[in-house]
Amino acid sequence: MNMHSDTALRDEATGLFSEYAKSEYDVIRLRAIQALTAIGAGDSPALVEALLDDDEDVRQDAAQALGALGVHEAAPQLLENLIHDPCGEVKLACVTALAELKSDDATPYLRTLVTGRGDEITWDEDELHQDEWDDWLDTQIAAIKALGQMGDAEAIEPIVMALMDEDGQELGDVACEALGRIGEPSVPTLGVFTLSSNRRLRHRALRTLASIGGTEAEAILRKAVTDKDGAVRLIAYQALMPKDAALVDQALTDAVEDIRIAALNLSGFSEPELLDRMMRDPGAKVQLALIQRLDRSQPIVDQEDLRWQVLDFLATGQQPEVSAQALGLLAALAPELVADRLNALFSVDADDLKAERIQWAIVDALATSPLREAAEWLQRACRSPFRSVRLKAVASLAMIVTDADRPHVNQQQGRELLLSFALAPMTDSEEEPIETPQTDIAALEAAGLDVSEGGENGPTSSLGAILGHDAIAAEMTQEAEEDEVQPLSPREQALLAKATRHPKRRRVALDDDAEALERETRMSAIRLLGEVAGMQVMLAQIAKDPETEVAQQAFAALGVAVARHGAELDESQLVDLITQGLSHTDSALSLQALKLLQQADLPPQDALRGKLRAMVKTGDTPFRIDAMHILTRWDGTPDVARSLLDDVSAPVRQSAMRLLSETAPDQAGATIVPFLLANPEQRIVTYVNDSAPAVVTIGRELLTGLRDEDRRAQWPVMISALADLLGNPSRVA
Numbered sequence: 001m002n003m004h005s006d007t008a009l010r011d012e013a014t015g016l017f018s019e020y021a022k023s024e025y026d027v028i029r030l031r032a033i034q035a036l037t038a039i040g041a042g043d044s045p046a047l048v049e050a051l052l053d054d055d056e057d058v059r060q061d062a063a064q065a066l067g068a069l070g071v072h073e074a075a076p077q078l079l080e081n082l083i084h085d086p087c088g089e090v091k092l093a094c095v096t097a098l099a100e101l102k103s104d105d106a107t108p109y110l111r112t113l114v115t116g117r118g119d120e121i122t123w124d125e126d127e128l129h130q131d132e133w134d135d136w137l138d139t140q141i142a143a144i145k146a147l148g149q150m151g152d153a154e155a156i157e158p159i160v161m162a163l164m165d166e167d168g169q170e171l172g173d174v175a176c177e178a179l180g181r182i183g184e185p186s187v188p189t190l191g192v193f194t195l196s197s198n199r200r201l202r203h204r205a206l207r208t209l210a211s212i213g214g215t216e217a218e219a220i221l222r223k224a225v226t227d228k229d230g231a232v233r234l235i236a237y238q239a240l241m242p243k244d245a246a247l248v249d250q251a252l253t254d255a256v257e258d259i260r261i262a263a264l265n266l267s268g269f270s271e272p273e274l275l276d277r278m279m280r281d282p283g284a285k286v287q288l289a290l291i292q293r294l295d296r297s298q299p300i301v302d303q304e305d306l307r308w309q310v311l312d313f314l315a316t317g318q319q320p321e322v323s324a325q326a327l328g329l330l331a332a333l334a335p336e337l338v339a340d341r342l343n344a345l346f347s348v349d350a351d352d353l354k355a356e357r358i359q360w361a362i363v364d365a366l367a368t369s370p371l372r373e374a375a376e377w378l379q380r381a382c383r384s385p386f387r388s389v390r391l392k393a394v395a396s397l398a399m400i401v402t403d404a405d406r407p408h409v410n411q412q413q414g415r416e417l418l419l420s421f422a423l424a425p426m427t428d429s430e431e432e433p434i435e436t437p438q439t440d441i442a443a444l445e446a447a448g449l450d451v452s453e454g455g456e457n458g459p460t461s462s463l464g465a466i467l468g469h470d471a472i473a474a475e476m477t478q479e480a481e482e483d484e485v486q487p488l489s490p491r492e493q494a495l496l497a498k499a500t501r502h503p504k505r506r507r508v509a510l511d512d513d514a515e516a517l518e519r520e521t522r523m524s525a526i527r528l529l530g531e532v533a534g535m536q537v538m539l540a541q542i543a544k545d546p547e548t549e550v551a552q553q554a555f556a557a558l559g560v561a562v563a564r565h566g567a568e569l570d571e572s573q574l575v576d577l578i579t580q581g582l583s584h585t586d587s588a589l590s591l592q593a594l595k596l597l598q599q600a601d602l603p604p605q606d607a608l609r610g611k612l613r614a615m616v617k618t619g620d621t622p623f624r625i626d627a628m629h630i631l632t633r634w635d636g637t638p639d640v641a642r643s644l645l646d647d648v649s650a651p652v653r654q655s656a657m658r659l660l661s662e663t664a665p666d667q668a669g670a671t672i673v674p675f676l677l678a679n680p681e682q683r684i685v686t687y688v689n690d691s692a693p694a695v696v697t698i699g700r701e702l703l704t705g706l707r708d709e710d711r712r713a714q715w716p717v718m719i720s721a722l723a724d725l726l727g728n729p730s731r732v733a
Helices: 003-020 028-038 043-054 056-068 070-086 090-101 104-115 125-131 135-150 152-163 171-184 183-192 199-212 215-224 230-243 245-251 258-265 273-279 284-292 306-315 319-331 338-345 354-366 373-381 389-400 411-423 440-446 463-467 470-482 488-501 512-528 536-542 548-565 569-582 587-601 606-617 623-635 639-643 649-665 663-679 692-706 709-726
Strands: none
Touching: 003 028, 003 043, 003 692, 003 709, 028 043, 028 056, 028 488, 028 709, 043 319, 043 512, 056 070, 056 090, 056 639, 070 090, 090 104, 090 135, 104 135, 104 152, 135 152, 135 171, 152 171, 152 183, 152 354, 171 183, 171 199, 183 199, 183 215, 183 463, 199 215, 199 230, 215 230, 230 245, 245 258, 258 284, 273 284, 273 306, 284 306, 284 319, 306 319, 306 463, 319 338, 319 354, 338 354, 338 649, 354 389, 373 389, 389 411, 389 512, 411 512, 411 536, 512 536, 512 548, 536 548, 548 569, 548 587, 569 587, 606 623, 623 639, 623 649, 639 649, 649 663, 649 692, 663 692, 663 709, 692 709
């Protein structure tokens, strides 16, 4: 496709939409106006003409479009509609459009609408009584916003009158926003608002003054520095301190912690001065803020370091969160100096909730530690009795291992630790073993259903087949008849069948179950190995584990590893492993093996074609989608995708159409347009994937249909689809 064909398609569509904007059918006119807006056809006269349409929806959409597209020539007619159009929604759209066009002629009418309906403005009184809602209330807010957007200083007085109306709606936020956009002329008015008994209005007015700036606004803010309301003082300090060092010193002694924190952030103190402040400030929030500002790039080598003295002091204080953060930073910067404390902390029982908080803070700090010892203490944390701490520690190890900028930390040790957790054998459990989910075919066979080729029974041939027990099915049927329960639809039957194939998962209180913790740690480590380069050989070994869940996690991690680092296994190893996974009875594991095959981007494998073709025909939705993509790549033709265009599963159909638009764009129009007409709730861009040739093919198909009078009933859907298709210029560039 070249630029000429692109322009021709867009111009042709614009002309057709402009023509249909004058159709005798309301729905076609409405869709045409919406389409002109979507493709940015602001130069079409049809948009202005649509402001006089008989249908109020058409007029409303036209007004919105003209403002959004910046059609200044439309301002007179928009103002005419604002004054004389009886429809409140059309007036609302005109207010917004006139503001976007910055129409000076409209400002007197907008000021009128701020305080009332206006004697010169026409309203539909019947609509008010019918809907029990006064459209003026919405228009009032829109008018205030519009006048602010236009910077109309003469609007200040009516805005204040509306705000002070005791019987009116709450307008504090919208009024201050508008006054802020008007700027300096609003400062005296906002100054009055700062004295209001309405606390929310005072705060909003002060923030608005801070955004406007200037000498007069600054004078008002300086008075607020001594206000008895701490939130007011905070707003004032934040606005003034960046330019006034004296106020920083004053704020450091304020009773409000947030004010002291704001001052400290602007203080320019050296680290020793910050440490001194940290020890003397009684506020936990202040201490935490200062801990976050400490230098973490250099280790603490001895107890003479000022950081050690302050952190050690805070770690033994009475503020739990401060104590935890201080000890965490000591663990990251001076682990040898606090080794005894760390050993004691990681030896506690699972019921010590205070210890859990501290362990979490330690792991959080270790994740960014500059020391080699970080990996060693993270290893210790991976054996914590607390689930949250374990999982964070394992994830932190993976973060260290995969960070190319942290070679100073013992990354090799981290890799070995992750691998050791992933390979750790699980102890035998005395609990009842978890039932392994069966595949669809296996579940049906277990229910006594004949699923062989040519078999008499289908997957939902009877309730007994679904439940796997005829007596129970008979009892349920009898109860249903007695209670007059409506029969299940085919979809409900399918959902019931799927529910019976997947047993419920047990919930476990992991913090009290050491074995469950070990297992979850292992699963997390396996998943994280997928992020680490050089681990694919070990993951392939874990993928052969006899325990289904372990093998499934390994296959999933391998898919991630191959996608991120490329295949590190040779082709024969990958093929053997994938073949093994695809043949497994567990559907979740088989699906991960299929995804690995897709990520591996292997050359065509004749030994696997038959299995993939069987999946395309009988597999669950995810299997059909992935198998279709792989076979399409191997075959080099869209035949498989074309065969699934009428699939019973909507996601499969959608995926097939997207694939067809990529691999055979010349066929996309003839295929996708009929489907779209049969499924008008779908968006056509779902199937295009930014394929420019497909856009042109589909666009031409839609234009052909839009010229066929016999297909007029389908025109609204076609118009919307073509507008959607051309609405993103990059899609056809």
